[in-house]
Amino acid sequence: IxxxxxxxxxxxxxxxxxxxxxxxxxxxxxxxxxxxxxxxxxxxxxxxxxxxxxxxxxxxxxxxxxxxxxxxxxxxxxxxxxxxxxxxxxxxxxxxxxxxxxxxxxxxxxxxxxxxxxxxxxxxxxxxxxxxxxxxxxxxxxxxxxxxxxxxxxxxxxKTTPQLHYLVRCINTQGTNDAYGEPTEEGYYVKLSEAFKTLMKGKPVLPAISVDCANGVGAPKLKEFLKYIDSNVWTANLVNDDIKTPGKLNYNAGADYVKTQQKAPLGAVLNAGDRYCSFDGDADRLVYYYADDAGVFHLLDGDKIAGLAAMFIMDLVKTAGVDSINVGVVQTAYANGSSTKYLSGELKVPVSCVSTGVKHLHHEAEKYDVGVYFEANGHGTVLFSPEALNTIKTSEGRTPAQNTALTQLQALTELINQTVGDALSDMLLVEVILAHRHWTCQEWDQAYTDLPNRLVKVVVADRTIFKTTDAERKLVEPQGLQQEIDTIVSKYSNGRSFVRASGTEDAVRVYAEAATRTETDYLAMAVAQLVY
Ligand code: 16G
Ligand code: ZN
The missing domain is CATH 3.40.120.10 (Alpha-D-Glucose-1,6-Bisphosphate, subunit A, domain 3)
Structure with missing residues (x-):
């Protein structure tokens, strides 16, 4: 051949x-x-x-x-x-x-x-x-x-990246017990929209969300999806949906821009109380944001989405009476310290930390019955183990409330793209939860307050000399550098900082967080100085 x-x-x-x-x-x-x-x-x-x-x-x-x-x-x-x-x-x-x-x-x-x-x-x-x-x-x-x-x-x-992942899985599982869906773009919309409608049944209609599509493939695909949903159930307004004009893709827009700049994308005017979200250029990342009454921008990133999803799923599992299903969350070192504290301290959900990159998170999430994984940058999804799927499918509720919860859990397994992070599917998941809780973005944001954080990119002669351990949270080489970092970090309350070589750029990244904005900036700069 x-x-x-x-x-x-x-x-x-x-x-x-x-x-x-x-x-x-x-x-x-x-x-x-x-x-x-x-x-x-x-x-x-x-x-x-x-x-x-x-x-x-x-x-x-x-x-x-x-x-x-x-x-x-x-x-x-x-x-x-x-x-x-x-x-x-x-x-x-x-x-x-x-x-x-x-x-x-x-x-x-x-x-x-x-x-x-x-x-x-x-x-x-x-x-x-x-x-x-x-x-x-x-x-x-x-x-x-x-x-x-x-x-x-x-x-x-x-196609969006997650649509292609979906198609691959559908084709390979077609005709088996494990069939994932129709291997067509239409099949994808049908699967998501049906599950979404089931979950939104009887819930308040949310005001339209504004979606920044980064002038990428998410725009035409979200427009297509909207055809499958009655606007009396749910609707969205698109921002940055121009895929024709050269130079616009990801330009001052999209999930990565919003997350790294911590501000609204070009073309979005934030009205207090409204919901906003951004996809990235291939629609596999999602972040939310809103403005408070004083007009101050607030970001709801992948950590916030993970917390929201874990909270909701744990409640549903309990209500459905299928407590044998264990839920876990997987993060990376970039997860905000407050999010980790919230997950372990308040939700009391097991949290694992792994190296950056979807494959590491995905793999770790498979160890739980329901594994919620998100990178702070907004890439993530929820995985249901075959046993969990089976329990959800075959359990009989003893009360109407249990049956409703089981139906909703079943719909969640279909709404969530379990192959990879999917901005469209993740957005629908967030919308469902907000509708169930009657929450605004601001109310969702109350769960915990992010520690101020800073990410600095340092261009060095040779980034390969930076070797890490402990899910990238500690340097083993160059020798002695970690002790120096530790000494600096110890001077800051709630201080945390780590250094790793980027896997996508020829640079080293320094992450820092601390109790206040000023301290965070000092910490980030001090550690960056060590790396130069
Ligand atoms: C890639 C990863 C993303 C990670 C980012 C880190 C996948 C599909 N994508 O985009 O998960 O957050 O790299 O970039 O795994 P960095 O190594 O340059 O910090
Ligand atoms: Zn992407």
């Missing part, structure tokens, strides 16, 4: 530039004009991965999420809609860095030999892309790789 001639030909048309490529936490991501060779090679890797898994369908998503419009990227999705298995990241990197046809073919041979791959089988791959102007050319290169590898491939066109 793997056609050596075609692979050589593809390599001629898509030569590998002199760049050091690495499959990182976000797949391959960089300036779009450097990605051409990567794409056809990703096509080959996707085919090999499918062959290794007996022809299961693998997904390829072309996007650079919240990055500037000039960037692009590509990542692979495993059969259950999860991130590519880690061991294959290295293989992808190896192939990406092979320059001449002979080296490319020899990397392919070594993968085939390593996994005992039967190249006479059929590989299945689906792919989709975001709104970036560089996508069509990259898609063409990807297709060259898929064809050279003899894969059967389907172009799903413009």
């Amino acid at each position: 793997l056609d050596q001639q075609r692979i050589r030909a593809a390599n001629e048309i898509h030569p590998t530039p002199d760049v050091k490529f690495a499959y990182g936490t976000a797949g391959f991501r960089m300036q779009a004009d450097k990605l051409d060779s990567i794409m056809f090679k990703v096509g080959i890797i996707a085919a090999l991965r499918s062959l290794k898994l007996n022809g299961a369908t693998i997904g390829v998503m072309i996007t650079a999420s919240h990055n500037p419009e000039e960037d692009n990227g590509v990542k692979l999705v495993d059969p259950r809609g999860e991130m590519l298995e880690q061991s294959w990241e290295g293989l992808s990197t190896e192939l990406a860095n092979a320059r001449d046809a002979d080296s490319i073919l020899s990397v392919i041979d070594s993968i085939v030999a390593k996994y005992n791959i039967n190249v006479d089988n059929k590989a299945n791959v689906i792919y989709a892309y975001d709104t970036r102007p560089s996508c069509p050319a990259l898609v063409a290169s990807l297709k060259d790789g898929l064809d050279a590898a003899g894969a059967d491939s389907i172009d799903f066109g413009l």
